[in-house]
Amino acid sequence: MYHKSPAYRVFNTFNTILLIVLSLLCVIPLLHVFAVSLSAKAAADANIVGLWPVNFTLDAYKKTTNNPIFLNSMWIAVERTVIGTLLTLFLAFLAAYPLSKENSAFRGRNIYAWMFVFTMLFNGGLVPFYMVIQKIGLMDNFWVLVLPGAVNVFLTILMLNFFRGVPKELEEAALIDGAGHFRTLFSIYLPVSLPAIATLALFSMVFHWNSWFDGLLYIGNPKQYPLATFLQTVIIQRDMSSMSMNPADLALISQKTVKSAQIFIGALPILLVYPFLQKFFVKGLVMGSVKE
Amino acid sequence: MSQQQTLQHDDITIPVVKPKGKPLFYYLIKQWPFHIMVLPSLAFLLIFAYLPMGGLVMAFQNYKPWLGLTGSEWVGLDQFRYLFEREDSLQVIWNTVIIAVFKMILNLFAPFVFAILLNEIRKQLVKRFVQTLVYLPHFLSWVILGGILTDLLSTEGGLVNRLLTGLFGIDPIFFLGNGNWFRFTVILSDVWKEFGFGTVVFLAALANINPSLYEAAEVDGASRWKQTLHITVPSMIPIAIVVGTLALGNVLNAGFDQIFNLYNPLVYAKGDIIDTFVYRTAILNGEMGFGTAIGLFKSVISFVLVVISYRLAYKLANYRIF
Numbered sequence: 001m002y003h004k005s006p007a008y009r010v011f012n013t014f015n016t017i018l019l020i021v022l023s024l025l026c027v028i029p030l031l032h033v034f035a036v037s038l039s040a041k042a043a044a045d046a047n048i049v050g051l052w053p054v055n056f057t058l059d060a061y062k063k064t065t066n067n068p069i070f071l072n073s074m075w076i077a078v079e080r081t082v083i084g085t086l087l088t089l090f091l092a093f094l095a096a097y098p099l100s101k102e103n104s105a106f107r108g109r110n111i112y113a114w115m116f117v118f119t120m121l122f123n124g125g126l127v128p129f130y131m132v133i134q135k136i137g138l139m140d141n142f143w144v145l146v147l148p149g150a151v152n153v154f155l156t157i158l159m160l161n162f163f164r165g166v167p168k169e170l171e172e173a174a175l176i177d178g179a180g181h182f183r184t185l186f187s188i189y190l191p192v193s194l195p196a197i198a199t200l201a202l203f204s205m206v207f208h209w210n211s212w213f214d215g216l217l218y219i220g221n222p223k224q225y226p227l228a229t230f231l232q233t234v235i236i237q238r239d240m241s242s243m244s245m246n247p248a249d250l251a252l253i254s255q256k257t258v259k260s261a262q263i264f265i266g267a268l269p270i271l272l273v274y275p276f277l278q279k280f281f282v283k284g285l286v287m288g289s290v291k292e
Numbered sequence: 293m294s295q296q297q298t299l300q301h302d303d304i305t306i307p308v309v310k311p312k313g314k315p316l317f318y319y320l321i322k323q324w325p326f327h328i329m330v331l332p333s334l335a336f337l338l339i340f341a342y343l344p345m346g347g348l349v350m351a352f353q354n355y356k357p358w359l360g361l362t363g364s365e366w367v368g369l370d371q372f373r374y375l376f377e378r379e380d381s382l383q384v385i386w387n388t389v390i391i392a393v394f395k396m397i398l399n400l401f402a403p404f405v406f407a408i409l410l411n412e413i414r415k416q417l418v419k420r421f422v423q424t425l426v427y428l429p430h431f432l433s434w435v436i437l438g439g440i441l442t443d444l445l446s447t448e449g450g451l452v453n454r455l456l457t458g459l460f461g462i463d464p465i466f467f468l469g470n471g472n473w474f475r476f477t478v479i480l481s482d483v484w485k486e487f488g489f490g491t492v493v494f495l496a497a498l499a500n501i502n503p504s505l506y507e508a509a510e511v512d513g514a515s516r517w518k519q520t521l522h523i524t525v526p527s528m529i530p531i532a533i534v535v536g537t538l539a540l541g542n543v544l545n546a547g548f549d550q551i552f553n554l555y556n557p558l559v560y561a562k563g564d565i566i567d568t569f570v571y572r573t574a575i576l577n578g579e580m581g582f583g584t585a586i587g588l589f590k591s592v593i594s595f596v597l598v599v600i601s602y603r604l605a606y607k608l609a610n611y612r613i614f
Binding site for chain 2: 002003005007008011015019020022024025026027029030036046047050091092094097098101107109112115119122125126129130132136148150151153156180181182185209210213217231259260263266270271277278
């Protein structure tokens with residue numbers, strides 16, 4: 001048995017240590033930000049905070065949650081995430097069912113399927129897309145955050161592959177009993193595909209919560225930014241002028257501890273759904289990739 | 293196998309569907325629920341995916357917003373000529389390729405090795421712990437990570453420079469302000485974000501290796517290293533080929549989100565990529581026609597590469613996506 005050999009034992013020890021160190025490296029940056037956000041302003045500015053808060057205080061979080069622009073952007077992010085996810089799920093669920101049929105059972109299926117897939121392979125690029133948004137009057141409109149990404153072809157394919165795995169007998173029984181395709185989809189397929197839908201919902205939620213570029217491009221008034229765009233403007237571009245706040249608020253928002261608190265709050269929803277994500281995404285990947 | 297089954301089943305249950313003579317609208321009427329179900333998604337795709345493709349004609353125009361698509365002057369391939377004459381756009385293409393290629397190679401290699409090492413760990417608790425932590429960065433956005441990295445890598449008291457100075461006594465490194473360091477940082481931080489998630493497919497491949505192979509090798513007295521070399525690695529090659537070839541389509545994708553959230557004018561010379569360049573020239577400076585042309589250049593090359601890579605993946609590893 002190789003497990004018992006001294007050389008392997010040495011390797012195993014080193015390997016375990018190496019992997020633990022590498023995995024800690026993946027979360028240390030976030031821990032550091034968390035520690036800074038919970039530290040006193042003086043300690044943070046003096047750069048003495050490591051992975052543990054110095055002079056613990058919730059001050060930064062109080063200041064962050066007292067900022068109406070921050071709260072508003074958070075609310076917009078929640079709205080887009082909820083509405084966007086529901087819409088994406090509905091569309092994917094509906095389209096995946098006929099697309100999961102063979103071409104012989106649904107004439108035209110292949111044409112539709114290629115129209116979906118082609119959008120993954122080729123796109124018009126940023127400028128024409130921007131022009132379309134402008135032309136159809138979605139500029140400065142909340143719905144610009146939801147509608148353009150409503151159809152997620154990748155998630156539709158995941159759903160499609162899941163439907164292919166559902167036993168054909170279920171559908172046949174329903175059809176024989178006189179149910180139409182809509183009825184079959186909503187009363188037979190919906191209950192059995194809840195785990196798949198949950199997986200899709202998680203993917204979609206993460207996508208929406210993290211999206212920031214659409215807000216920057218299509219929303220002119222920074223007070224209507226979703227949280228990710230707000231954070232991008234305040235933390236990355238350090239552009240506080242567009243927020244038209246009074247100087248006291250400006251000084252406040254650029255404070256290191258407050259910045260860290262904002263970053264952490266921005267990451268928090270992802271951290272909260274992460275345990276579920278982790279449970280599902282492996283299944284989701286397998287679900288999408290395994291084909292007989 | 294399954295296809296045969298469904299064909300048979302079709303023949304038995306609905307033989308009516310087979311005859312070729314039926315006109316198209318016969319199926320349209322008979323299968324209307326299917327069409328209705330696809331329609332909403334299709335409508336969205338037509339507006340938000342196909343309509344912009346029509347806008348690509350701007351690439352052949354000297355587009356002026358007040359003249360519109362129909363009124364703007366046609367300039368043929370001038371925008372593309374201009375693209376290859378401008379020094380900054382050539383530099384940008386080169387930056388994109390070099391950053392993207394390094395990312396592709398490392399994002400294949402790092403998860404490959406990491407998955408093998410992780411597979412050696414027998415203690416489930418440790419394994420679970422490592423997996424939980426390394427998958428996490430994949431789900432955080434580059435806005436969050438960009439904010440964190442700019443802080444960590446700062447020359448004025450950032451954690452990394454503090455450590456480097458403390459441990460090795462070297463001067464603070466200008467990670468995000470020096471072109472070469474910027475490329476290095478971008479590539480390394482991308483690998484840091486994605487290597488964990490990249491292991492998922494490899495771990496799945498490892499789990500599928502037949503244990504009797506190892507047992508046989510064990511009986512023959514092969515060391516664990518020999519087993520890894522002659523069983524583990526060869527078993528993972530097919531999936532590695534798939535991952536590698538599918539990544540080919542990203543040669544012009546150096547990661548807009550990441551670069552945009554990390555770069556600054558100091559590093560434009562070495563860190564500016566096609567997507568960020570398009571954003572600045574077209575959206576910020578209003579050179580719409582030129583921006584469209586670069587976008588089209590990128591889309592066409594990516595499309596060709598994706599098609600080639602899918603065919604390659606099918607040929608080399610018998611892998612089909614759809």
